[in-house]
Amino acid sequence: MTDTSARGGPEAGPAALGGPERDATGPGGPERGAAVPGGGPEGDRGDKGGAALSVRGLRFLLGRRRALARLVFWSVLETGQTFLMGYGTARALDEGFLRGRADTGLAWLAVTGAGVLIGAYGTARIHAALAALVEPLRDRLVHRVVSRGVRTGDPGTLSGLTQQVEIARDTFAGLVMVSRSFVFTAAGALAGLFALAPPLLLVVGPPLAAGVALFALTLRPLARRQEEFLVADEALAGHLGTVCPGLRDVTATGAEAQVAAGTGERVEAELRAARALAHWGVLRVASLTVGGQLPIVLLLVTAPWLLAHGVTAGALVGALAYVTQSLLPALRNLVHGLGTSGSRLTVVLRRLSRTDAPEPRHAPANARAQGPRPTDDTPAGTPPSPGPVPHQVPGPGSIPGRNPAPEAVPSRGPAPGAAPHRVPASEAVPDRNPAPEAVPSRSPAPEAVPGRVPAPGASGQPAPRSLSAAAGATVPAVELAGVTFAYGPASEPVVRGLDLTVPAGSHLAVVGPSGVGKSTLTALVAGLLTPRCGTIRVGGHPVPGPEAAAGRVLIPQEAYVFSGTLAENLAYLRAGPVPEEELRAASEAVGLAPLADRLGGLGARVDPASLSAGERQLIALTRAYLSDAPLALLDEATCHLDPGTEERAERAFARRPGGTLVVVAHRISSARRAGRVLVMDGRNSAHGRHEELMRTSALYRDLVGSWAPGPSRRRSEPALALRDADRVDAVAGPGLAGDGRHVVAHRPVGEVQASGDLRDGGSLGREG
Numbered sequence: 183m184t185d186t187s188a189r190g191g192p193e194a195g196p197a198a199l200g201g202p203e204r205d206a207t208g209p210g211g212p213e214r215g216a217a218v219p220g221g222g223p224e225g226d227r228g229d230k231g232g233a234a235l236s237v238r239g240l241r242f243l244l245g246r247r248r249a250l251a252r253l254v255f256w257s258v259l260e261t262g263q264t265f266l267m268g269y270g271t272a273r274a275l276d277e278g279f280l281r282g283r284a285d286t287g288l289a290w291l292a293v294t295g296a297g298v299l300i301g302a303y304g305t306a307r308i309h310a311a312l313a314a315l316v317e318p319l320r321d322r323l324v325h326r327v328v329s330r331g332v333r334t335g336d337p338g339t340l341s342g343l344t345q346q347v348e349i350a351r352d353t354f355a356g357l358v359m360v361s362r363s364f365v366f367t368a369a370g371a372l373a374g375l376f377a378l379a380p381p382l383l384l385v386v387g388p389p390l391a392a393g394v395a396l397f398a399l400t401l402r403p404l405a406r407r408q409e410e411f412l413v414a415d416e417a418l419a420g421h422l423g424t425v426c427p428g429l430r431d432v433t434a435t436g437a438e439a440q441v442a443a444g445t446g447e448r449v450e451a452e453l454r455a456a457r458a459l460a461h462w463g464v465l466r467v468a469s470l471t472v473g474g475q476l477p478i479v480l481l482l483v484t485a486p487w488l489l490a491h492g493v494t495a496g497a498l499v500g501a502l503a504y505v506t507q508s509l510l511p512a513l514r515n516l517v518h519g520l521g522t523s524g525s526r527l528t529v530v531l532r533r534l535s536r537t538d539a540p541e542p543r544h545a546p547a548n549a550r551a552q553g554p555r556p557t558d559d560t561p562a563g564t565p566p567s568p569g570p571v572p573h574q575v576p577g578p579g580s581i582p583g584r585n586p587a588p589e590a591v592p593s594r595g596p597a598p599g600a601a602p603h604r605v606p607a608s609e610a611v612p613d614r615n616p617a618p619e620a621v622p623s624r625s626p627a628p629e630a631v632p633g634r635v636p637a638p639g640a641s642g643q644p645a646p647r648s649l650s651a652a653a654g655a656t657v658p659a660v661e662l663a664g665v666t667f668a669y670g671p672a673s674e675p676v677v678r679g680l681d682l683t684v685p686a687g688s689h690l691a692v693v694g695p696s697g698v699g700k701s702t703l704t705a706l707v708a709g710l711l712t713p714r715c716g717t718i719r720v721g722g723h724p725v726p727g728p729e730a731a732a733g734r735v736l737i738p739q740e741a742y743v744f745s746g747t748l749a750e751n752l753a754y755l756r757a758g759p760v761p762e763e764e765l766r767a768a769s770e771a772v773g774l775a776p777l778a779d780r781l782g783g784l785g786a787r788v789d790p791a792s793l794s795a796g797e798r799q800l801i802a803l804t805r806a807y808l809s810d811a812p813l814a815l816l817d818e819a820t821c822h823l824d825p826g827t828e829e830r831a832e833r834a835f836a837r838r839p840g841g842t843l844v845v846v847a848h849r850i851s852s853a854r855r856a857g858r859v860l861v862m863d864g865r866n867s868a869h870g871r872h873e874e875l876m877r878t879s880a881l882y883r884d885l886v887g888s889w890a891p892g893p894s895r896r897r898s899e900p901a902l903a904l905r906d907a908d909r910v911d912a913v914a915g916p917g918l919a920g921d922g923r924h925v926v927a928h929r930p931v932g933e934v935q936a937s938g939d940l941r942d943g944g945s946l947g948r949e950g
């Protein structure tokens with residue numbers, strides 16, 4: 183839970199301090215809305231809340247008079263120690279050492295030392311008395327928090343809140359100690375100054391009073407600034423905790439600019455809060471200077487006048503001892519302790535009070551307009567974190583047993599920090615994604631305005647909206663020139679000197695044996711990895727770079743679905759609101775519609791853990807389909823779909839006007855659908871049409887055969903090979919591949935049935 187604000191009713195804290203719950207102001211009462219940065223009416227309500235907190239705190243203290251009396255009693259011993267510190271020193275000088283009576287001087291020093299010992303005993307007893315005051319507060323808070331935890335049945339929240347109770351107790355104890363110490367130390371020192379020589383009070387008293395008054399004046403604004411800073415700090419920490427685990431996917435989905443903007447806002451907010459705090463902090467330092475250091479200067483400056491008015495040298499030294507050894511440290515502790523711990527206690531108490539009025543557990547359907555969207559690493563059912571996070575991208579691995587963490591998926595893209603050539607998202611994309619309108623559309627269908635759904639086509643199929651190509655029709659969607667990449671400086675390159683051009687609007691299938699580097703290639707094109715040498719361009723823009731990032735969407739094998747509505751999941755990669763008809767049309771096109779109906783429509787909430795891997799892939803595919811990126815990189819993103827659903831999804835991507843599709847294929851049918859196929863084989867990668875490669879690439883023939891189930895065989899040793907046959911219409915069933923003139927079977931076939939009808943990229947034929 184990202185708990186960053188101090189909103190909500192403060193009743194738990196004050197009520198806990200002030201007595202029974204009936205004292206509490208109900209939710210929505212005037213005390214709600216404390217600590218809202220920027221002040222205003224909310225801030226005023228926060229002030230009222232703070233006042234109520236003080237009143238109830240006072241009531242709490244008055245209800246524990248015996249503990250207070252014990253505290254006062256033992257504190258008086260501390261006062262005595264302070265008194266003796268200056269007074270004993272003065273007497274030791276005036277009556278002892280300055281008169282040549284060392285024994286008298288030593289006796290006074292011994293008295294002073296005894297005072298220290300007695301004071302130390304008093305301090306020890308103070309801690310026991312303090313427990314009697316603080317523990318009831320803790321018990322009361324724990325009782326309230328646990329009662330609510332039991333009612334709401336949320337153990338996670340409960341554990342977080344009990345931790346905050348401990349913070350409240352410690353902070354409260356610290357506050358009591360600091361304030362008490364200042365009051366009794368000041369009393370001892372002032373009494374000592376008066377006893378030594380009343381004129382000393384005239385010199386020390388006024389600046390001390392002025393310093394304390396200045397501090398008192400800064401207390402409330404400073405506490406509010408401190409609170410705002412804490413809130414901003416926690417907001418940033420919470421945001422980074424969400425974003426950092428998903429950096430790979432932030433880059434993969436081209437959301438660097440949005441995430442960077444969201445993070446930047448939080449950094450700026452924290453900077454503003456820190457500046458405001460620093461400005462008020464200057465006044466705090468001033469109060470310390472006036473109250474604690476100015477008296478020292480005044481004592482020195484007025485020394486001749488004081489000595490002329492009957493103040494002895496010993497009294498002067500005693501006064502300096504009071505100021506430097508007692509008043510200044512006590513004031514410093516008060517200023518730092520009360521300022522910091524006081525606001526922390528206020529924040530914690532208000533936060534504890536929020537359990538009475540839990541935030542809605544789910545974001546509304548139009549969560550985009552209302553702020554941040556939940557992310558994949560947000561536990562199911564967790565409300566979105568507060569603050570504007572326009573484009574958070576799902577982080578991996580959040581759904582136990584469903585969405586595996588990246589490091590759990592071998593040979594996908596590298597885990598964050600694992601890849602030596604990884605591009606930090608912040609470096610990769612400094613700017614926001616360019617607006618789609620800013621670049622010329624490759625398929626300027628008049629009705630196909632980016633972000634709007636055109637009328638369904640005549641075929642009855644929903645016509646996809648037109649995507650903007652990055653730099654016009656003549657610019658290839660992807661260009662690789664001499665690209666070499668290795669995962670480590672001493673490692674063998676996975677990709678060697680690869681040249682590849684993927685024309686805009688085309689469909690490329692990437693195939694190759696396991697571990698040959700297919701995912702690595704998609705990661706390179708997506709800008710997740712940086713080549714050792716060579717250049718990569720997407721839509722004419724260099725990779726990595728903001729324009730290139732905006733121009734592609736990478737859908738990995740692990741599909742990320744977050745707990746939110748289906749509509750929120752689908753519209754996630756779009757910069758603005760997506761009309762419902764467009765969501766429906768995309769669902770229909772990709773093949774999600776039946777699942778959407780089963781789930782209860784676009785507004786239905788999605789529970790990622792209850793979806794199958796294939797269902798999650800369908801959602802992720804539709805989300806990518808709806809994105810503005812012209813280039814879709816599908817890295818085995820359909821591996822959990824049945825062949826029919828896979829075909830429908832791939833064809834939908836291939837039909838996106840202006841869209842280019844690169845698919846890491848895991849089925850022959852997928853490769854057959856593509857206009858071009860890249861066969862990766864280390865140095866000897868081949869690129870061409872399916873039929874061409876069937877003739878020229880033994881590896882491709884082998885792969886095509888191995889995609890079919892059957893008994894093991896030696897590589898490149900087909901069970902049946904008809905080459906340049908006069909007429910072979912039937913191309914392939916499982917275990918068969920070929921075209922009109924070439925058929926290769928990789929397992930024994932009984933009979934090849936001739937037919938001219940090719941379905942599903944060559945699925946016709948007799949299964950042997």
Ligand SMILES: Nc1ncnc2c1ncn2[C@@H]1O[C@H](COP(=O)(O)OP(=O)(O)OP(=O)(O)O)[C@@H](O)[C@H]1O
Pocket residue numbers: 592593594595596597600601669676694695696697698699700701702703
């Ligand atoms: N983060 C990494 N660090 C080091 N080596 C890696 C990393 N990711 C992948 N590799 C290695 O790079 C090679 C290519 O991996 P890649 O995942 O690109 O292959 P692939 O062709 O996609 O495999 P598959 O078809 O099994 O998914 C493999 O040898 C793999 O072990």
